[in-house]
Amino acid sequence: MELKRDIYKNLLRWKKDDTGKVLQVSGARQVGKTHILKKFAYENFRHVVYISMAESSGEQFLQCLDKVGEWEPGTPREERPVHKAFELFDCDFRDTKDTVIVIDEIQESSRVFNLVRTLAREFDCYAIITGSYLGRLLSKEFFLPAGDFEDLTLETLTFAEFAEAFGKRELYENIDLFGGSDPVKYRELKACFELYQRIGGYPSVVNMYLEHEAWNAVMQSLGV
Incomplete structure (x- = not known):
């Protein structure tokens, strides 16, 4: 049975407000974060890029970041390396308002979490990050980009x-x-x-x- 969650209307409000900030959705394991975010993404955007840093898609995206990071002295540098990484990961990726990037289990990679500022300031598309142990983000390798993300929390059913x-x-x-x-x-x-x-x-x-x-x-x- 599809359980209606009140957070859905807040997700719609975030999309409508279009502040340019990355949305961080926190909450314990098994409360339905991944399910509700996928539902919201596929119902409200033409194109969805879903990456889980705890699964193979996360490893593949890191490979894309490695690839765009390659450089030989004397050759031109990639002007928009993070954009290029998403294009390598998903050949249909377009940085438009019809696209949303959802990065799950973000706490598994400080390298990817530290892209939040870039996603907020250099991308036109929407971006959502989520995870179950976001307390790990307080570790020194995680850079907290104040002002670049909004936060919502999903609990168990009220x-x-x-x-x-x-x-x-x-x-x-x-x-x-x-x-x-x-x-x-x-x-x-x-x-x-x-x-x-x-x-x-x-x-x-x-x-x-x-x-x-x-x-x-x-x-x-x-x-x-």
Whole structure:
């Protein structure tokens, strides 16, 4: 089941604002960062360049950077080496507003992270970086380009998002917090919240429950 995430509207706002800044999306593992960013990218851009620094695509992009970094004394230097690296990585790459670059697990490469300033200041296309252990960016080999990126955080499902997955969001948003609604509605929402307390907001666990409609299936998936 496709779970609606409220961060999507913030991604759309970032695209519309077009500040030129790189977007950094942080969050713990398994909260759905890669999924929501790919969904956003492929639904809103003509061309998507996806690179994961924890997979072969990351190694391949580093090879492209190595290639454009080659130089012999007395020969012309590459004027726009980072642009050229993306062109080598993806022959269809065009530095236009129809393109978005998504770099996943950015914490695995200080070399690539340190391109953020270049992406923000010398590229016309949009760029997003994300990762699960962004605390590593505080290491001295990572240059933090203040003013060149915006930050969004994706957490596990909020109760509002959880309620929507179970068809209860309208109830959640419209119920009278001062006791003026039908008691049946309070009991219905309380049951939903108690379920949220039991299984939490990790998307894979919520989807497991929705698929099997059984608590035992969730416990088995968690190895409990």
